Structures are given as structure tokens and as C-alpha cells.
Amino acid sequence: MPKLLCVYCSSSDRLDPKYGVAAAELGRELVRQGWGLVYGGGKTGLMGILARAVKENGGHVVGVIPEFMKLRELAYDEADELVTVVTMRERKLLMETRADAFVALPGGFGTLEEIMEILTLRQLDVVKKPCVFLNQEGFYDDLFRLFARMLADRFFKPSNMDLFRVAGSVPEIFTQIGQSGNFQVESKWFETR
Ligand code: AMP
Secondary structure (H helix, E strand, C coil), X not given: CCEEEEEECCCCCCCCHHHHHHHHHHHHHHHHCCEEEEECCECCHHHHHHHHHHHHCCCCEEEEEEHHHHHCCXXXXXXXXXXXXXXXXXXHHHXXXXXXXXXXXXXXXXXXXXXXXXXXXXXXXXXXXXEEEECHHHCCHHHHHHHHHHHHCCCCCHHHHHCXXXXXXXXXXXXXXXXXXXXXXXXXXXXXX
């Protein structure tokens, strides 16, 4: 089984095509770098583009999808493994435990919520795996400005800014993961959740 990259990204089909181009590039690149994909198991938006690119390039796809989304036919049925769960929370836990690193592509509320949970768990030292934002064309600049305000107003310590890395391009995602390099599985996980 390859290392699994957990990717959080948009489920919207109404995006500028440039976001899809980056998602497809990530799909190709992760296979080239010897990774598999674990993600929300959807077939729409960047999620679908990403998963299809991984499969088309001979990669391994693990989708984790709640039953209600499957019933609404939102699932990517061609995944090598499609794990069905009941709640969104179970889905996040499973994605988190299966992953060896996390990446957020541009996305909406769902993407933000998922990646913020990883940062929160990293802050508590429950998760130690690398976490990277793809800041495509400055998409996350305003979020990072908010983080800077949080830091300035002492809502968290300066070390919190080391809990994540920022990539300006798809290949850089893998450079950043390599530099954060901590692939150990958290033994504390089940005790602390
Ligand atoms: P959003 O950024 O709001 O489009 O939400 C995308 C994220 O939330 C993904 O990483 C998924 O895990 C989850 N999600 C939201 N909507 C869907 C959907 N229609 N199908 C699958 N996953 C979804």
C-alpha cells in the first residue's frame, strides 16, 4: 500500500477551469511521486477531477463517503476502495487516520473546515503529519492575513505558524511535505479523541 496523501478540495462544478487544471496536475504528480490518494470520495468538482487523474495515471484511490452522499449518487464509484460511513465526523476521522500527509487545494466551507481541524489537532500535538496549503494564485492569502492577526493579538503562539506549510505550485507541495518529513503514526490518537 502506498503512502496516502489526504486532499481536501472543492466539490463545486462551477469553478474557473484553472482550478481543475491544478487538481489534475496534483493527481498526476502524486502518482509520479509514489503516493496514493485518500479523499472524500466524491465525483464532483475538484474532487472528481483529482480522483480521475489519479486513476488515469495508474494510481490508487481511497474514497471515504457518508451513506447519504452515496445515495445522492455523489460517489466516485471507480475508487479502488470506497469506504462508506454514516456521519461526516466519522469520515473525517477515517481520512485523518489513513493519511500520511494533508493538502488543501482551493475550496469552500467543507475544505476549510477539514483543513482547520487538522491544524487544530496539530496544535494539540494529536496529529503530527505534514499539512500543506496549495496557495494557487494567492487563494489563501486572506486566511494567512487572519492567521497573522491571530498571532499579533496572541490568540496563539508563534510556533503555530510552523504547523502548516504553503506551496505556490503543485510540485512544491511535495518539496514542502519532504521538508516537514514526519510520517509517524500517532499512537496517542485513540486515547485523546
Ligand atoms: P467544499 O469545499 O465546501 O466544496 O467541500 C469540499 C469538502 O467537503 C471535501 O473535501 C469533502 O470531504 C466534503 N464534501 C463537501 N461536499 C461534498 C460532495 N458533494 N461530495 C463529496 N464530498 C463533499
